[in-house]
Amino acid sequence: MLFPTLTFGIFFVLVLSFAWALDRENGQRKLLLLAASYIFYGWWDWRFCALLAFSSIANWAFGRIIGAMPASPLRALVIVLAIAVNLGILGFFKYYGFFIENVGEALAMIGWERDLFLMQIILPVGISFYTFQGISYIIDIKRGEADHRASLLDAMLYISFFPQLVAGPIVRAKDFLPQLTRAPTISRAAVSLGVLLILWGLFKKSVIASEIATGIVDPVFFAPGEYGGIDRLFAVYGYAVQIYCDFSAYSDIAIGCAALLGYRFNRNFDQPYRARSFQDFWRRWHISLSTWLRDYLYKPLGGSRGGALATNRNLMITMLLGGLWHGAAWTFLVWGLIHGLALATERALGLARSGRSVISLVITFHVVCLAWILFRSPDFATAWTYLTATDTLGDPVQVLTPFLAGMIVLGLGLHALPPRGIESLAGAMSRLRSPAIAGMGVFAFILIDALRPAGVAPFIYFQF
Amino acid sequence: MQDDPHRDRLYEAPDDAREHQRSRLWLSNGVALSLLLVAVFNPVSLERWAAANPPNWAVETVRLTVGVWSERMGLARLDEPRLWLEQRWSDLKALDWDDVEPEEDDPPSTERQ
Numbered sequence: 001m002l003f004p005t006l007t008f009g010i011f012f013v014l015v016l017s018f019a020w021a022l023d024r025e026n027g028q029r030k031l032l033l034l035a036a037s038y039i040f041y042g043w044w045d046w047r048f049c050a051l052l053a054f055s056s057i058a059n060w061a062f063g064r065i066i067g068a069m070p071a072s073p074l075r076a077l078v079i080v081l082a083i084a085v086n087l088g089i090l091g092f093f094k095y096y097g098f099f100i101e102n103v104g105e106a107l108a109m110i111g112w113e114r115d116l117f118l119m120q121i122i123l124p125v126g127i128s129f130y131t132f133q134g135i136s137y138i139i140d141i142k143r144g145e146a147d148h149r150a151s152l153l154d155a156m157l158y159i160s161f162f163p164q165l166v167a168g169p170i171v172r173a174k175d176f177l178p179q180l181t182r183a184p185t186i187s188r189a190a191v192s193l194g195v196l197l198i199l200w201g202l203f204k205k206s207v208i209a210s211e212i213a214t215g216i217v218d219p220v221f222f223a224p225g226e227y228g229g230i231d232r233l234f235a236v237y238g239y240a241v242q243i244y245c246d247f248s249a250y251s252d253i254a255i256g257c258a259a260l261l262g263y264r265f266n267r268n269f270d271q272p273y274r275a276r277s278f279q280d281f282w283r284r285w286h287i288s289l290s291t292w293l294r295d296y297l298y299k300p301l302g303g304s305r306g307g308a309l310a311t312n313r314n315l316m317i318t319m320l321l322g323g324l325w326h327g328a329a330w331t332f333l334v335w336g337l338i339h340g341l342a343l344a345t346e347r348a349l350g351l352a353r354s355g356r357s358v359i360s361l362v363i364t365f366h367v368v369c370l371a372w373i374l375f376r377s378p379d380f381a382t383a384w385t386y387l388t389a390t391d392t393l394g395d396p397v398q399v400l401t402p403f404l405a406g407m408i409v410l411g412l413g414l415h416a417l418p419p420r421g422i423e424s425l426a427g428a429m430s431r432l433r434s435p436a437i438a439g440m441g442v443f444a445f446i447l448i449d450a451l452r453p454a455g456v457a458p459f460i461y462f463q464f
Numbered sequence: 465m466q467d468d469p470h471r472d473r474l475y476e477a478p479d480d481a482r483e484h485q486r487s488r489l490w491l492s493n494g495v496a497l498s499l500l501l502v503a504v505f506n507p508v509s510l511e512r513w514a515a516a517n518p519p520n521w522a523v524e525t526v527r528l529t530v531g532v533w534s535e536r537m538g539l540a541r542l543d544e545p546r547l548w549l550e551q552r553w554s555d556l557k558a559l560d561w562d563d564v565e566p567e568e569d570d571p572p573s574t575e576r577q
Contacts, residue, residue, distance in 0.1 A: 006513035450546050
């Protein structure tokens, strides 16, 4: 069930209506939301509902045990086991094929070929997200930041709550579980914000990202050697805009849906291409992942406490694993490596702290774009062709049209909007009467519906 | 709940039950009216949805009902704004660089009058 479809629209209106009808019965309301979440997830492949349930129940059980035990080596062992179970599920479904394939190639290289047990494993949608939420649940309980006495219903709803289930934002247990303790109340400002975020997300995904993807990014990245330099340059700018508009749209719709149901998720994007350093970029891009990696990986590794060498080592490990989290491919690892190196270089040269000019914004954006080429390319050969097909540099423009150039400029231009523009607008809208809000919302919706191309491609981050 | 820079103040939920009830009613009215307006003014999206789903009793009922409604809207020319917008959007997509480049002025004549 994709967000920008009428099927989801009907589903969400039904859930919203029943959820607010049950606002005096918090337990029944949560049960309804849990059932809705499993229907939402089962819409892709109902078989994976069992995996989701197993992950939720296992984390809840581990949380109970960890919370009830005093600090001891045995408790540490249980925590390691809980994290290993989460990573084991993720590793099996996401990295097994990649691992076996690479082991096979490595053995062949040393002349020791073996028939390894290769399986075609379907990647359950959203597994990277809910696994990270499971780990967050365990570690927050270990740190005493989340209540280990949370009911099974609360723990299951935390891990499977449908707005953020398949592509984030990655919600922390310590942020979400307290919201489940009593039936939520709602304000007109929160409703206005939710509606605006949903409409804004629909526009970014259905109009900007879809047009750019089908018009320029997909054809050029499919066969980069057949396109000239201008097409390739604009395709990578286009991909930068597409991935931002696609992923931030999902986050906006997820945050908006949660807000309408009375729950709060933190912001996941903050105009990332305004960043004037890589440190700044990671404070603005996929914030829920970058803060997750910072709090549950970088800091436990030692963070920046152990001198320059140790800091850079921790940084590289974090970024490499962050890259690998996106997908089981070497290109993602190198994408993480580029970001890690850029962060380490900035730190070594003191650039992140020094005065930031427009030049640093341009440099940061272009290094980010360079890394996007690896992120988008299916393999190194395609990325290499993309970067080195110099014989086609002078070729005439084939796919870039004024319309697509305009869409790319529009996507980048969104970063020049006031940083809290939607919030300000929501505050103003909340003072209007409901017919006025409905009229404006429907007008915006019809406008988006008329402009968007037929059919909707899945969100990019579904594959992660 | 921890205080963080990514939190929006708009989420502050009212502690007053009456305020909550008023907001909930405001939301319910808004949703009901929006559904009505979408059904009246945007039957095309419902028609597309019905056409994209496997036919069954419910889907076919929606498709036929919406089809009739859409036709009536067309006869009353209420679909013209949408059609106009779709046409302008298609024209924009079809633009080529030759269409947007400024036309070159005729070279100045060197012949003396």
